Amino acid sequence: MTTAAERLSATTLLRFATAGSVDDGKSTLVGRLLHDSKSVLTDQLEAVATASLSRGQDTPDLALLTDGLRAEREQGITIDVAYRYFATARRRFILADTPGHVQYTRNMVTGASTAELAVVLVDARNGVVEQTRRHAAVAALLRVPHVVLAVNKMDLVDYAEPVFAKIAEEFTTYARELGVPEVVAIPISALAGDNVVDPSANMDWYGGPTVLEHLETVPSSHDLTDCHARLPVQYVIRPQTAEHPDYRGYAGQIAAGVLRVGEPVTVLPSGRTSKIAGIDLLGRPVDIAWAPQSVTVLLADDIDVSRGDLIVPSGDAPATTQDVEATVCHVADRPLTVGQRVLLKHTTRTVKAIVREIPSRLTLDDLSRHPEPGQLVANDIGQVRVRTAEPLALDAYADSRRTGSFLLIDPADGTTLAAGMAGDSFASTAEAALPAEDDGEWDF
Known part of the structure; x- marks a missing residue:
């Protein structure tokens, strides 16, 4: 019989980020997601209840589960990226709750840079606004493969299907123009809990997944083993022991792809070539390793390799x-x-x-x-x-x-x-002459 820890380790990981305009309810959605999925400890709920009472609120403000900075609680807005880790029986999650203010666009870029899915919130009363388009564009720019449009505060528009349909159509059309490959629109009320974890009894016209159901079932694309194999060298290991007098290993975390013993490789930027003579993983030799494992690679030839070099398959080497x-x-x-x-x-x-x-x-x-x-x-x-x-x-x-x-x-x-x-696709294709060479110390 497998233990709970073994079952958890076997589940897949999804990194996702939330984004939306100020007061669209991002932090409340995250708090509701954590609360209703039973991912919040009792003492955390008690602390939120106490803080809510001190602010004159009769019920716990779930947004406080993520707005952890004092300035955020005082202003009622999210300022910095708040990371939360939680899990269900089906999947593990790393969540980045990003700010909505335009002056914190850089924070959204930080939070979404490693995300495989972005949840973009829209206030059902306001529809798609300027900041909604900005967040969709950032998600497209960062190549986030999956986007969820969460039309929030449906309780304030009487759970009207036409309101949701109009917003979903407008956003989906704009996202497709940006090149976003997939948009799933979900009508929700984060405050009441409609379609966040449990299906809503107030929107029987909606037959799609809840937010959590979609998060649990969307294909995970963080598997980098299908990408070009790349090993950035972080350390050169030479223990010089009696047991291994000639040991020279090149250690680092595999950034992408798969490396195999016997595979011809090229070291960049020098262009020197060799073969993988061995791979050590957690102190033991293995025949194969893949991203994001941290390994030590031994080469068949004694060539000059140092920190910052990139070890790649010889048949799949990028140009320098x-x-x-x-x-x-x-x-x-x-x-x-x-x-x-x-x-x-x-x-x-x-x-x-x-x-x-x-x-x-x-x-x-x-x-x-x-x-x-x-x-x-x-x-x-x-x-x-x-x-x-x-x-x-x-x-x-x-x-x-x-x-x-x-x-x-x-x-x-x-x-x-x-x-x-x-080389991003948002780059301008217009070519312009480079400015004249500077005579400063860093000319090259």
Whole structure:
């Protein structure tokens, strides 16, 4: 007989994020989801009940289960990304509750960057608004494969089917224009619990799944074993013991794909080739390993491999480049400007770089592009061209969200400036001449 722990370990994992305009009820939905799925401890409920009473509320405010910062509770809004972990008998979940304010767009990008599903909330009284379109565009930009439209507060529109149908049609049409592959629309009342965990008795015209039912059954796409195999080297291990005098292993977490003993591999950016002579997993040799396992790979040849290098199958090696074109979301308060010197961090490799051009800034409301903005400020999403001091082996973000993404970092203090997606489809196709070479220290 299997134990509860064994059954839980066998369930699949789904990472999902919530998004929506202010007061659309995201935190209440998350609280209801946790409460009705019995994923909240008794002392947590007691703390929420006490906090609710102190605010003059007769019933527990389930939104307080996720709005954990004092500023969030005082203002009644979500400010930062709140991560919650819970499980049902069918699946484990990592939930990112993201803010709704436009000035926290960067926080939504953070929360949705690893999500396989996004729940976009809409107030049934207001319908699709500007921030709804913005969140749909961000989900499309980040290649989130599944989107749920949760039309909330149906109790305030008398559970009217025509109201839901109109909103669902408008949002689905817009999402398809963005290239979102799948949208599932669900009418809910997070406050009353309709169609969140249990089916609603007030909307017998709806025959689809509840929010939790869809979350439990939607195909999980976090399995990276079908992607291009990539191992960013984090450490070079040379124990130099009497038992293993010649041991030289290259350790790291497999970012994507599958590695096998005997497989020909190429080390990038140098281009040197060898074969996998062995794979150590948790201190034991194995013949095969896959993402996201952390392993140590031994090569048949004594070649120069160091931290930041990328080990890939020889028949599936990405091209290296020093000219990176990407879409970035600017997350720092200080602007990103043309000619700025930055550090670019891709997997375990960090190199010097210069922002050579900012061809356009994306307007998320209508997906138009503002040409040559000169700079990007906090929450801006735009197209950049960056020249790096050393070659990088980036995949297109459309092919791999792990090895197609990178960070731009301020070299002065280590502040993260922007999160980038290489070769993204939102990129402008217009080619423009790069600015003249700068005579500064970082010319390359």
